[in-house]
Amino acid sequence: MEADTKPKKPGARLCCVCNQRRAALKRPKTLEQICRECFYAVFEEEIHQVILENKLFKPGERIAIGASGGKDSTVLAYVLSEMNRRHNYGLDLFLLSIDEGITGYRDDSLETVKRNELQYGLPLKIVSYKDLYGWTMDEIVKMIGLKNNCTFCGVFRRQALDRGAALLKVDKVATGHNADDIAETVLLNILRGDIARLSRCTSIITGEDGPIPRCKPFKYTYEKEISSISLGCKNLNKFSTYAYFRKLDYFSTECIYSPNAYRGFAREFIKDLERIRPRAIHDIIKSGEDFRIATSTKMPEQGTCERCGYISSQKWCKACVLLEGLNRGLPKLGIGRNQGLNKDAKKDIKKDGRTKSIESKQCGSLDF
Numbered sequence: 001m002e003a004d005t006k007p008k009k010p011g012a013r014l015c016c017v018c019n020q021r022r023a024a025l026k027r028p029k030t031l032e033q034i035c036r037e038c039f040y041a042v043f044e045e046e047i048h049q050v051i052l053e054n055k056l057f058k059p060g061e062r063i064a065i066g067a068s069g070g071k072d073s074t075v076l077a078y079v080l081s082e083m084n085r086r087h088n089y090g091l092d093l094f095l096l097s098i099d100e101g102i103t104g105y106r107d108d109s110l111e112t113v114k115r116n117e118l119q120y121g122l123p124l125k126i127v128s129y130k131d132l133y134g135w136t137m138d139e140i141v142k143m144i145g146l147k148n149n150c151t152f153c154g155v156f157r158r159q160a161l162d163r164g165a166a167l168l169k170v171d172k173v174a175t176g177h178n179a180d181d182i183a184e185t186v187l188l189n190i191l192r193g194d195i196a197r198l199s200r201c202t203s204i205i206t207g208e209d210g211p212i213p214r215c216k217p218f219k220y221t222y223e224k225e226i227s228s229i230s231l232g233c234k235n236l237n238k239f240s241t242y243a244y245f246r247k248l249d250y251f252s253t254e255c256i257y258s259p260n261a262y263r264g265f266a267r268e269f270i271k272d273l274e275r276i277r278p279r280a281i282h283d284i285i286k287s288g289e290d291f292r293i294a295t296s297t298k299m300p301e302q303g304t305c306e307r308c309g310y311i312s313s314q315k316w317c318k319a320c321v322l323l324e325g326l327n328r329g330l331p332k333l334g335i336g337r338n339q340g341l342n343k344d345a346k347k348d349i350k351k352d353g354r355t356k357s358i359e360s361k362q363c364g365s366l367d368f
């Protein structure tokens with residue numbers, strides 16, 4: 001831990017926790033002025049408490065950390081390995097990365113994950129779309145263009161994570177979704193009228209009825225505290241955050257195929273709200289948690305895909321439908337209302353009057 005040894009300037013504000021060292025940042029979550037050391041301590045302690053209160057892990061479990069090389073998953077890998085050591089969680093931790101086959105983006109970010117593997121001493125498993133599906137995202141985009149690429153990518157990633165987790169024989173997958181991601185997802189699910197996802201998107205553990213549950217230790221952690229940096233505080237040199245202060249090695253470039261305008265608008269909307277009401281993110285999550293779905297609402301029934309055995313509410317899972325469309329040279333077969341390959345799916349979409357596009361966390365979106 002790097003000590004703040006700079007002499008205190010006359011009038012410099014002291015940390016409101018230790019009242020000894022100079023304050024180095026204003027916590028976005030509480031607006032307290034705090035020194036680096038106390039920030040590390042409260043940040044890590046809050047996550048530790050979330051893990052304990054929600055019983056996210058049990059001693060002896062094998063846990064895969066979904067690692068993209070981005071800020072959130074890098075902080076998650078660092079903090080979980082620290083907490084595991086410090087508080088004797090007794091976990092076997094692994095890094096699990098998905099290689100979508102996006103030249104100039106994923107190949108570079110995977111280099112970061114490979115360095116993290118050495119830095120944190122966590123074994124790394126990489127599963128690729130090419131190996132699992134026979135297609136890279138570069139090839140898919142070449143065929144379909146940039147319109148529905150994130151639907152393919154999100155569906156394939158979800159299944160790829162499960163398959164990677166099965167190869168690692170883990171009990172659970174931990175992902176770096178933070179409070180901002182979850183608030184955005186609540187809002188998007190309302191805007192899309194996606195009741196099934198709305199009912200589960202705020203859960204800190206999901207998929208307990210599926211093959212491998214997932215959990216979100218950063219559910220209550222604001223993105224700004226994890227990674228963002230903004231200059232220009234009147235009283236302090238900088239607002240900075242965990243990844244920056246800890247000098248963690250992460251990759252911050254956006255995906256070259258990222259259009260995702262809809263989520264972008266939701267994100268900007270929430271940021272505007274937050275400027276006026278700093279609790280906005282917390283309140284949106286709370287609203288999502290408190291929604292009660294009417295018992296008369298028809299929810300999809302979980303079964304298994306007849307083709308690959310993956311969890312699915314349709315005859316074929318979405319990945320098999322999309323893949324069949326790609327392999328037949330008819331990629332639109334798997335998109336939205338044109339799902340000619342899955343009559344049941346088509347019926348359901350008509351009934352709901354909506355499509356079921358899935359976006360991913362790596363591009364700042366989230367869909368479990």
Ligand code: SF4
Nearest residue numbers: 150153255257258363
């Ligand atoms: Fe995949 Fe995200 Fe890139 Fe879309 S923006 S292609 S979901 S990595």
